[in-house]
Amino acid sequence: MSIGAVLAALKPEFPAVTISKLRFLEEQGLVQPHRSGSGYRMYSRADAERIRYALTAQRDSYLPLRIIREQLADLDAGRGVEPLSHARMVTRDGELVAPATGARVSAREVCELTGATEAELDEMAQAGLVLADTRGRFPGRAVQVVQAVLALRRHGISPRHLRTVRTSAEREADVIDQVVAPLRAQRSGAARERSAAQAAELAELYARLHAELLRTAVDQLG
Structure with a gap:
């Protein structure tokens, strides 16, 4: 497949993906498409699936490319990859559907929507990054905050x-x-x-x- 055909195949699932993104993943060593005699990139189905795996890991688990690259290497070698918790965020037309800004959600709901553990949420609360009311409920915007903190944590930045x-x-x-x-x-x-x-x-x-x-x-x- 040409790079345009791969882009068209991925667009329904990843509306924000671009040709520049596909080229970037190649530069980072996540996929190595063949080159035609004219120098054009030619992707196999396996190449397209590697890209889909990388995009899914970034979108759902906020994994850095270093970790994704290691996971792909493990899969290539026949080694199992430990499944990660995923944020149970619903999407509509490529946009995340999160609680309304004025909504109040329980700690359990925050964890279910973001994939955070109760211990991780408690650590964020102790750092003052999310604040619960007297009933132990968080503002709807806490979901986006927790997602961002989890993504930074995977890069070694703690709450x-x-x-x-x-x-x-x-x-x-x-x-x-x-x-x-x-x-x-x-x-x-x-x-x-x-x-x-x-x-x-x-x-x-x-x-x-x-x-x-x-x-x-x-x-x-x-």
Whole structure:
């Protein structure tokens, strides 16, 4: 199959996959397609399945490519690969379906949706990354937080190392609160709605700025 045919076969299951992603997986040694006489990549069915395995491991288990590469090597050698817990997130048109932002979910539900163990969730709570109410229920957004923390943990970054991220977020939220406080103080429902919308917009801008500054800092690492 050509790279275009492989992309077309994978798109229904992985809507975000691109030709650049397929080339990147090749550069990382996860797949080695043959080359035609004209130099075009030609993929076998086995190549396509290796790509599907890698994309699934990244999407469902947030595994780094190093681990995926090791698992593929084990499978190539006939060795078994220990199954990992998977986040039981439902998808619709390629988008994750998570609890609504205002929803409250139990610790058990968070674990079921993310694949985290109760011990892992408790460690995140102790680090202040997720907070339960007096009934032991978490906000719906905790699901995305736990997923991100689990992904970072597989790279060797533990929850206690992420306290500075939480502290930074709290400081930024304080600044946003100062900006929207005049609107929120008004009694009209319309003003409060505008306050909430402005706070959400500012949060997105802060997130974009943080992401770009982080990318810049990483680029400077050489």
